[in-house]
Amino acid sequence: MADKTVKELADMVGKTPSAVKQQLVDAGLPARAESDLVTELEQEKLVTYLKQSHGQQEKRRISLKSKTTSTARVTGSSGKSKSVNVEVRKKKVFEKPDPEKMAEELAAREQAMIESQERAAKEAEERAATKKKAEERQAATLAAMRASLGSSKKSDDKNDDISTSVVVKKGGKATVEVKPKEQPKKKVAATKPKVETATERKAREAREKEEARLREIETETRRVQAEEAQKRTLEQMRKMAGKYTDQPASEVRKDEPLAEGLVGDALEESFEKERREIKRGTSSTSARGRGRRKNQDEREIKNRKNGLRSTQASQHKFEKPVEKIVYDVEISEHITVADLAQRMAVKAREVTKLLMKMGEMARESDMIDQATASLLVEEMGHNPVPVSDTKVEDDLQDAVDERSSNVQTRPPVVTIMGHVDHGKTSLLDKIRETKVATGEAGGITQHIGAYHVKTDRGVITFLDTPGHAAFSAMRSRGAQATDIVVLVVAADDGMMPQTAEAIDHARAAGTPIIVAINKMDKPSADPDRVLNELTTKEVVSEEWGGDTPMARISAKTGEGIDELLEFISLQAELMELEAPLDGAAQGVVIESRLEKGRGPVVSVLVKKGTLKQGDLVLAGEHYGKVRAMTDENGQRIKSAGPSIPVEILGLPETPAAGSEFLVVTDEKKAREVADFRTNRERERQLERQNAMRLESMFDQMGQGDVSFLNIVLKTDVRGSLEALLSALNELSTDEVKVRVISSGVGPISESDVTLAESSEAVLLGFNVRADATARRKADSANMDIRYYSVIYGLIDDVKAAMSGMLAPEHREKILGVADVREVFRSSKFGAAAGCMVVEGTIYRNKPIRVLRDDQVIFTGQLQSLRRYKEDVNEVRTGMECGLAVRGYDVEAGDKIEVFEIQEFARTI
Numbered sequence: 080m081a082d083k084t085v086k087e088l089a090d091m092v093g094k095t096p097s098a099v100k101q102q103l104v105d106a107g108l109p110a111r112a113e114s115d116l117v118t119e120l121e122q123e124k125l126v127t128y129l130k131q132s133h134g135q136q137e138k139r140r141i142s143l144k145s146k147t148t149s150t151a152r153v154t155g156s157s158g159k160s161k162s163v164n165v166e167v168r169k170k171k172v173f174e175k176p177d178p179e180k181m182a183e184e185l186a187a188r189e190q191a192m193i194e195s196q197e198r199a200a201k202e203a204e205e206r207a208a209t210k211k212k213a214e215e216r217q218a219a220t221l222a223a224m225r226a227s228l229g230s231s232k233k234s235d236d237k238n239d240d241i242s243t244s245v246v247v248k249k250g251g252k253a254t255v256e257v258k259p260k261e262q263p264k265k266k267v268a269a270t271k272p273k274v275e276t277a278t279e280r281k282a283r284e285a286r287e288k289e290e291a292r293l294r295e296i297e298t299e300t301r302r303v304q305a306e307e308a309q310k311r312t313l314e315q316m317r318k319m320a321g322k323y324t325d326q327p328a329s330e331v332r333k334d335e336p337l338a339e340g341l342v343g344d345a346l347e348e349s350f351e352k353e354r355r356e357i358k359r360g361t362s363s364t365s366a367r368g369r370g371r372r373k374n375q376d377e378r379e380i381k382n383r384k385n386g387l388r389s390t391q392a393s394q395h396k397f398e399k400p401v402e403k404i405v406y407d408v409e410i411s412e413h414i415t416v417a418d419l420a421q422r423m424a425v426k427a428r429e430v431t432k433l434l435m436k437m438g439e440m441a442r443e444s445d446m447i448d449q450a451t452a453s454l455l456v457e458e459m460g461h462n463p464v465p466v467s468d469t470k471v472e473d474d475l476q477d478a479v480d481e482r483s484s485n486v487q488t489r490p491p492v493v494t495i496m497g498h499v500d501h502g503k504t505s506l507l508d509k510i511r512e513t514k515v516a517t518g519e520a521g522g523i524t525q526h527i528g529a530y531h532v533k534t535d536r537g538v539i540t541f542l543d544t545p546g547h548a549a550f551s552a553m554r555s556r557g558a559q560a561t562d563i564v565v566l567v568v569a570a571d572d573g574m575m576p577q578t579a580e581a582i583d584h585a586r587a588a589g590t591p592i593i594v595a596i597n598k599m600d601k602p603s604a605d606p607d608r609v610l611n612e613l614t615t616k617e618v619v620s621e622e623w624g625g626d627t628p629m630a631r632i633s634a635k636t637g638e639g640i641d642e643l644l645e646f647i648s649l650q651a652e653l654m655e656l657e658a659p660l661d662g663a664a665q666g667v668v669i670e671s672r673l674e675k676g677r678g679p680v681v682s683v684l685v686k687k688g689t690l691k692q693g694d695l696v697l698a699g700e701h702y703g704k705v706r707a708m709t710d711e712n713g714q715r716i717k718s719a720g721p722s723i724p725v726e727i728l729g730l731p732e733t734p735a736a737g738s739e740f741l742v743v744t745d746e747k748k749a750r751e752v753a754d755f756r757t758n759r760e761r762e763r764q765l766e767r768q769n770a771m772r773l774e775s776m777f778d779q780m781g782q783g784d785v786s787f788l789n790i791v792l793k794t795d796v797r798g799s800l801e802a803l804l805s806a807l808n809e810l811s812t813d814e815v816k817v818r819v820i821s822s823g824v825g826p827i828s829e830s831d832v833t834l835a836e837s838s839e840a841v842l843l844g845f846n847v848r849a850d851a852t853a854r855r856k857a858d859s860a861n862m863d864i865r866y867y868s869v870i871y872g873l874i875d876d877v878k879a880a881m882s883g884m885l886a887p888e889h890r891e892k893i894l895g896v897a898d899v900r901e902v903f904r905s906s907k908f909g910a911a912a913g914c915m916v917v918e919g920t921i922y923r924n925k926p927i928r929v930l931r932d933d934q935v936i937f938t939g940q941l942q943s944l945r946r947y948k949e950d951v952n953e954v955r956t957g958m959e960c961g962l963a964v965r966g967y968d969v970e971a972g973d974k975i976e977v978f979e980i981q982e983f984a985r986t987i
């Protein structure tokens with residue numbers, strides 16, 4: 080349908096243009112001329128109007144169809160493809176609203192609205208009327224009430240406007256609040272239609288009371304429930320916080336009031352902390368694991384925050400510790416790398432790696448010392464706890480000490496020392512004879528290494544193995560069994576070498592000395608001479624203003640023995656010797672032997688507590704139950720207290736003299752300690768190979784482990800001794816002190832070796848040598864004896880070592896020793912000596928020394944060395960030879976020592 084003019088339209092429908100113009104106007108379209116265009120839309124409107132006006136219903140449904148046509152290629156049954164036209168039709172339907180119906184509906188709605196408004200207005204009017212009526216009634220009632228209540232109302236009116244209440248505020252402070260009295264209540268009361276009767280008032284009051292009570296109960300219940308809920312929340316929060324902190328959960332604001340804000344804050348704080356911990360703790364895990372774990376934790380925290388419970392909350396799961404665990408690592412004096420790693424819960428490889436970084440190459444099985452191990456443990460972030468190797472032993476000792484009680488004065492233990500034949504044994508016998516009652520002894524005295532006597536001033540125990548050898552043997556095992564030393568000096572002989580040695584031994588042990596000047600019955604006795612000589616060793620008699628008690632005695636006649644015992648008792652009192660009487664016994668082994676039929680028989684001296692038959696005894700490396708006990712008189716006894724010597728049966732083997740013993744309750748512990756001591760003894764033996772060597776002493780000094788250098792010095796003459804002593808004394812510094820514990824003139828004796836061994840001293844000989852027994856003793860103890868012939872050589876060695884600079888040095892090594900048997904004189908060679916080689920090899924071309932009574936009298940060279948009539952270069956042990964010393968005439972009895980200077984590299 081295209082746009083057409085009015086005329087064209089009139090022609091088309093067969094009507095006049097004016098009729099069409101009229102129809103257009105009727106259809107509501109603008110009037111126009113014959114030539115005016117009528118648009119398509121207007122034409123449609125016109126058609127619709129005309130149809131309507133001719134009674135034809137307008138189509139209410141309009142369908143707009145749109146179709147599309149396309150071509151598709153399909154394959155037919157014959158296999159040929161052909162084109163097919165495809166037409167797609169789209170159809171949309173909409174319903175046109177009926178204007179009349181719409182108008183009707185609108186009208187109906189308007190009508191309903193007007194009606195409802197009218198109704199509302201009417202109702203409002205009615206309400207207003209009712210209200211007015213009610214107010215009128217109220218006013219009437221009030222007037223009536225006022226009239227009936229009369230004057231009683233007046234007094235109440237004064238307080239009508241205010242009410243007072245006491246409010247207890249948080250923190251317990253009571254304040255008084257003044258507020259206006261509540262008006263509504265008054266109003267409600269005022270609305271009562273009639274005057275309340277007494278019964279009604281009562282009922283009302285009861286009701287109100289009940290209501291108030293119920294309200295109170297409800298409020299209280301609510302408060303309790305709220306508190307419980309808060310508590311639960313707080314508890315949960317504490318647990319959560321406690322899980323990630325070292326602090327005990329109770330520390331989380333336990334005592335503070337349960338306020339909502341506080342709980343919230345605490346929760347927030349704990350969440351924050353948890354978040355931080357998670358962040359820190361997962362740093363060592365893999366990236367993937369870390370992510371997963373983080374998400375999971377965050378989800379959990381989020382849920383907790385929202386008051387939700389994690390689905391996994393009730394599940395048991397392994398939680399990786401979020402904080403590094405710091406161990407207290409116990410480190411003994413030596414520990415293997417593997418052991419140390421295990422104690423820190425790390426791989427041994429990590430420890431070896433760290434050691435390597437620290438400059439130490441060690442395998443897993445290697446031992447490292449305590450200091451290195453401590454450093455390493457610290458480096459790995461743990462706490463090193465150094466423990467002594469003897470911890471098991473110490474623990475056992477502590478347990479024994481704990482059981483001790485009832486401390487009492489104990490008898491002194493005395494050792495008698497002195498020079499050969501000065502009367503030690505005679506004195507011991509005499510004391511025993513005079514002080515031990517014959518009945519008590521039962522006629523048979525037994526030698527158990529000690530005995531005790533009763534004097535007027537108390538009991539005294541004597542160790543009856545006289546001599547410093549036994550004394551030192553005990554001391555070298557660490558047992559300080561003796562309290563007092565009685566030094567026997569024969570009045571007719573005076574101070575002799577062993578007297579001086581005994582003084583040194585006592586001094587080294589810090590034991591007080593009492594001198595017994597013996598053989599006073601002899602006419603040749605000269606006690607003043609003894610006193611005089613003793614002063615050279617700084618032993619000064621009390622008579623002479625010193626501090627050493629001296630008794631003049633005769634072991635033969637018994638004269639002065641009581642005085643001696645008196646001195647001993649006095650000294651003991653001064654020393655205030657005490658020991659616990661009750662509790663497990665401990666003490667020292669004096670002697671032990673294997674007896675046929677009785678097995679190991681062990682003499683012990685109880686030092687603390689009381690030893691009883693049946694006790695489990697740990698002595699040295701052995702332990703066993705005491706089967707039987709006898710005293711020094713051979714009497715069976717059941718118990719022995721402090722300072723009492725007894726003989727016990729029951730140990731499986733013989734412990735060494737000087738070993739300490741103690742009574743234990745735990746057999747397992749006893750076995751443990753016994754095993755430990757066996758191992759230690761083995762190790763000590765190995766260590767001893769080096770221990771007594773000067774080098775190792777100096778090494779230790781260089782490391783600052785030794786602050787005292789103990790020296791036993793022997794020289795050829797007093798002059799060199801004094802020179803050396805003063806030179807050595809000058810060497811002492813604040814850090815290292817030289818301590819000459821024994822010095823003297825003459826060859827190095829067995830006693831010197833014993834003293835040096837027990838005092839961990841070095842033995843230095845200046846122009847003197849050790850005699851054969853001393854050498855044997857030194858060899859068996861793996862001790863080093865150093866010989867010097869130049870004072871500066873000795874001093875330099877000590878000095879260099881003290882400053883830790885013992886550089887490569889030259890030392891003499893004795894290659895061989897020959898005894899001169901006879902001396903022949905020849906006009907050709909002078910004096911020729913017929914010798915026997917007793918040690919090593921005598922070399923023709925090496926330097927020699929001539930020794931007379933173990934003292935160096937000449938240093939030089941051999942002029943000739945012959946075997947039979949032949950000149951030889953060397954002669955070995957056990958062979959005879961003839962030799963001549965250039966420039967010196969030897970004598971029969973001399974020793975020829977061949978030596979060489981060797982260079983020793985120092986290894987520090």
Ligand SMILES: Nc1nc2c(ncn2[C@@H]2O[C@H](COP(=O)(O)OP(=O)(O)OP(=O)(O)O)[C@@H](O)[C@H]2O)c(=O)[nH]1
Nearest residue numbers: 498499500501502503504505597598599633634635
């Ligand atoms: N006249 C007299 N002789 C005594 C006295 N004490 C001891 N003797 C004698 O001295 C000698 C040595 O005595 P011992 O008691 O054996 O001396 P010791 O010190 O024990 O000797 P050793 O065991 O060899 O070290 C013995 O012949 C005793 O008889 C005394 O007080 N007066």
